[in-house]
Amino acid sequence: MRAEPSAASPSVPVRHPHGRYWRRLLPLLAALACVTRVPSFTRPLWNPDEGYLAVQARILAHGGALYDTVVDRKPPLVPWLYEAAFAVTGSGTLTSVRVLAVLAQLLTAVLLASLARRHWGDRAGRTAGVLYLLISVGLNPEDAQAAGFEVFILPCTAAAMWCADRRRWGAAGIAVGCAFLAKQTGGAVLLPVLWLSRGSHGGLLGVAAGAALPVLGAALVTDPAGFLFWTVTGSGGYASFTGSELHVLGRAVANSALVAVACAGLLPPLVRAPRLTRTGTPALWLWLAASAGAVVTGFHFFGHYYLQLLPPLALLATAALHVLPRERLVTAVLTSACCCALFLAWGLFAPRPELDHARRLADAVARRTDPGDRVLVWGMHPETYWFADRAPASRFLTAGFLTNYSGGRDGPRVGEKYAVDGAWPVFRAELAAAPPALIVDDSGGKPYGPDRVPSLRRLLASGYQEAVTVDGAVVYVRVASG
Numbered sequence: 038m039r040a041e042p043s044a045a046s047p048s049v050p051v052r053h054p055h056g057r058y059w060r061r062l063l064p065l066l067a068a069l070a071c072v073t074r075v076p077s078f079t080r081p082l083w084n085p086d087e088g089y090l091a092v093q094a095r096i097l098a099h100g101g102a103l104y105d106t107v108v109d110r111k112p113p114l115v116p117w118l119y120e121a122a123f124a125v126t127g128s129g130t131l132t133s134v135r136v137l138a139v140l141a142q143l144l145t146a147v148l149l150a151s152l153a154r155r156h157w158g159d160r161a162g163r164t165a166g167v168l169y170l171l172i173s174v175g176l177n178p179e180d181a182q183a184a185g186f187e188v189f190i191l192p193c194t195a196a197a198m199w200c201a202d203r204r205r206w207g208a209a210g211i212a213v214g215c216a217f218l219a220k221q222t223g224g225a226v227l228l229p230v231l232w233l234s235r236g237s238h239g240g241l242l243g244v245a246a247g248a249a250l251p252v253l254g255a256a257l258v259t260d261p262a263g264f265l266f267w268t269v270t271g272s273g274g275y276a277s278f279t280g281s282e283l284h285v286l287g288r289a290v291a292n293s294a295l296v297a298v299a300c301a302g303l304l305p306p307l308v309r310a311p312r313l314t315r316t317g318t319p320a321l322w323l324w325l326a327a328s329a330g331a332v333v334t335g336f337h338f339f340g341h342y343y344l345q346l347l348p349p350l351a352l353l354a355t356a357a358l359h360v361l362p363r364e365r366l367v368t369a370v371l372t373s374a375c376c377c378a379l380f381l382a383w384g385l386f387a388p389r390p391e392l393d394h395a396r397r398l399a400d401a402v403a404r405r406t407d408p409g410d411r412v413l414v415w416g417m418h419p420e421t422y423w424f425a426d427r428a429p430a431s432r433f434l435t436a437g438f439l440t441n442y443s444g445g446r447d448g449p450r451v452g453e454k455y456a457v458d459g460a461w462p463v464f465r466a467e468l469a470a471a472p473p474a475l476i477v478d479d480s481g482g483k484p485y486g487p488d489r490v491p492s493l494r495r496l497l498a499s500g501y502q503e504a505v506t507v508d509g510a511v512v513y514v515r516v517a518s519g
Contacts, residue, residue: 062150062163069170070143073377076174076182076384077135081424082392083183085435086341087131088420090185092434094119095128095423104263108432110272113255113264114218115186128423131184138184141192146170148195149348152202157359164358164366168303169351171373173344175299176292178384180340187344190216190223195348197226198324201233206240209233210247217248218255221268222331222345224248229324271457272335289338296343299380302372303354306361318356325349337443391418394508398477399424401507405514406474413468415493416479416510417442430473431464439464440485451484453492461492468496472515476501479510 082088089109093116096107103113122133146166154162174181193216200209209230216223227248234240256264297304328345332338358366395418402412402425411430414421419434437443441455453461476497480486487494501513 058154058159058162062166063147065163066146066150066166066170067143069167070139070146073170073174073381074135074139074142074182076178076381077138077184078132079385080182080389080392082131082395082420083389084179084185084341085418085420086185087134087183088395088418088423089434090116090119090134091123091128091131091423092419092429094123096428098123098128099428103259104267105260106432107429107434108263108267108438109434110267111186111220112218112268113259114215115189115220118189129426134184138188141188142170142173144192145173145195145348148192148199149351152195152199153352153355155202157356160366161355161359164370165351165355167370168354168373169348171370171377172299172303172347172351174377174380174384175347176295176340176343176380178380178387179389180292181344181380182384183341185341186220187341190219190345191348193219193223194226194324194328194345197230198233198320198348201230201244202320204237204240206234206237206243207247210244210249211251212247213244214248214251218251222334222342225327225331225345226324228327229320232320232323285336285338288340292338292340292343295340296346299376300347300350300354300373301376302369303350306354306357306365306369309357309361309365318353321349321353321356325353392420394418394510395420396424398479398507398510398512401505401512402427402475402477405504405512410474411471412475412477413473414477414479415485415487416477416481418479421477421479430471431467433460433464436480436485440490442483442485451489453490465492472500474515475504476513476515477510478513481509 077083082091093101093103093107093109097103097116097120101107103109103116109116118137119134122137126133146169149169150162150166153165193212197209197212197216200206200212213224213227213230216226227244230244231241234244325346328349331345332342354369358369398414399421402414402421406412406425406427408426410427412422412425412427413430415436417435417437419429422429422434433439438460439456440451440453441457442451478487478493478497487497497513500516502516503511504514505512
């Protein structure tokens with residue numbers, strides 16, 4: 038990953054005493070990490086992923102088990118982080134996990150700065166850390182500011198590259214494993230790590246053993262069969278391009294454009310130093326390519342998927358700026374700062390209508406149930422459970438598991454027959470054993486509504502009556518038998 042010397046830069050990186058350098062840089066990066074995450078603290082919740090994680094954490098805190106009493110297609114690391122944060126501060130607010138997200142971004146910036154400093158000197162270290170934090174908010178705020186899965190992937194992937202760059206193969210493998218445990222696509226960093234280990238005796242073995250250790254540990258701590266099914270083999274229907282192709286492609290174009298705007302200060306240096314960026318940093322290019330593959334995986338192109346692109350982009354831009362005149366660096370930083378300010382303003386002032394809907398619906402649920410009641414929200418917004426402080430009646434927190442509705446997918450592959458294998462028998466058994474006190478149809482006319490799901494229609498007809506409608510969502514209460 039070492040850059041080639043050029044006439045515009047010294048052949049030996051310039052480095053000042055280690056302690057003094059970091060005493061000056063760390064406060065700057067910490068302040069910038071806090072500033073760029075300010076919008077995250079201005080909303081109780083940013084997107085359904087946060088809601089899902091919050092509900093999961095509450096269930097786990099009350100004795101639930103991952104891949105059993107609550108399920109998700111994700112590995113367990115981030116739910117565990119939420120559970121740990123709630124154990125300290127309570128589950129009524131996400132402030133604690135938002136602080137963890139700030140620390141994750143700060144750690145990522147520090148690792149990138151250390152990588153850049155090792156190869157291109159002190160100034161490059163400062164450049165990489167600052168540029169990364171400035172572009173880290175360059176998406177729709179519900180993607181960039183949420184304390185979601187991808188935010189916690191980033192320090193793991195950066196740590197994997199940092200360790201591999203220093204030939205610490207076992208530690209690099211452990212970091213790869215932790216990235217996978219944050220979300221499966223985090224494992225994409227394995228490719229550049231293996232590239233860096235080429236020709237090293239024992240390097241491949243060390244990486245493989247290190248990566249396997251945390252993954253196998255997580256499988257054993259949870260349920261090995263459930264872990265394998267929910268994180269690897271059970272998501273074939275979700276990872277499909279079929280259904281709403283134009284909608285998904287439109288999302289891909291929109292989010293790619295947002296990232297391009299956020300990186301407007303970084304892209305020109307990459308174009309102006311093509312020789313360096315082609316031949317001087319192959320591991321970084323492979324990291325970027327692997328991250329792009331992670332964005333494509335599943336064919337959904339949600340904005341938060343794009344966060345994985347930002348660390349390698351920051352390092353590649355730093356490598357290019359290292360050989361360009363200093364004024365190019367000033368231009369890149371100022372442009373990035375201006376773009377960052379635009380995204381921060383968006384996060385601070387943009388309305389969140391879906392959040393308002395979930396809160397109004399949760400208020401209606403809370404008014405019509407007691408604290409110990411279990412309820413069923415048939416929709417894609419599990420945050421309703423969290424806002425209402427009511428336990429879900431099923432391990433399936435969204436209708437997506439039971440209909441394959443996700444990411445805007447419509448008609449052709451939505452319905453009971455496209456559910457996760459074995460989900461409906463389990464769902465029916467759960468509701469028969471403990472019927473929910475209240476059911477909310479929050480499908481809002483989408484293709485997973487009761488008119489398209491016969492089993493749900495029969496459930497509603499078996500003992501529920503309509504009580505109220507909230508923003509189009511229909512609330513049904515259980516009718517006393519006899």
